[in-house]
Amino acid sequence: MVQVIIKAFDILELVSKRNGQAVSLTEVSTELGLNQSTTANIMNTLVYKNYLEHLGKKRGYKLGAMAFQLTNSVAYEKDLVQAAKGVMEDLTLSLNESCVLGVMKNYKRLILHSVNSTQDIQVQIRSEKNVYETASGRLLLSSLSMKELDRFLGYHGLPKEHLWPEATNKEELYEQLKIIKEKGIAETKFSHNHLMGFAVPIILNNQVIAGISVFLPEYRCTPEKQEMVIHHLNNAALLISKKLSIYQPG
Helix, strand or coil: CCHHHHHHHHHHHHHHCCCCCCECHHHHHHHHCCCHHHHHHHHHHHHHCCCEEECCCCCCEEECHHHHHCCCCHHHCHHHHHHHHHHHHHHHHHHCCCEEEEEEECCEEEEEEEECCCCCCCCCCCCEEEHHHCHHHHHHHHCCCHHHHHHHHHHHCCCCCCCCCCCCCHHHHHHHHHHHHHHCCEEEEECCCCEEEEEEEEEECCEEEEEEEEEEEHHHCCHHHHHHHHHHHHHHHHHHHHHHHHHCCC
């Protein structure tokens, strides 16, 4: 094995797990246990090839355009994260609840960007998660064509009863996804961890390309808070979609 290539992939994987947040050279070197000079040389090469973007000595590095292009997916384009960042910060400021920007990749819900609240008790958010476990995952699943959905089910199977008791067979699942698509919002409520989630679509060229969602403990989700969450989520999604349309050529 060529060690320098392995180290380069390790660096890219570390930066990608920061969900759009910049990481410094020192952090990369320390977390991966690499010599700082070696780390700098590899990262400079990745910057030269546009797999990393250098934001300046004090700000650090984040994934570059080529890293997004490798996915061959609109949802991973740099414009999406760029359009969402400020809107998501305003959303979290308005609700004081964490929010995430999610897409579906390799049949899992993958977070591209997240903004944390200042609450003492927060929902722990994993970068990759089973689609059925999240509001944004269910939302994205509802946007799939029947052919894509059948392919997904062939890979993942039906949801376990504790994850989605209303959708434990194909007919029930299709009905639940139809309701989500018609309402334009997905909601989750899990009794085992007392969490609630809400997600709405981000749309570009009449296609759902991502979902923006908010998760919070059930005790904070009063009827008034729920109404506020849904209202602000819809406004945020519309604004992100509008900003994305401006970025598109033609």
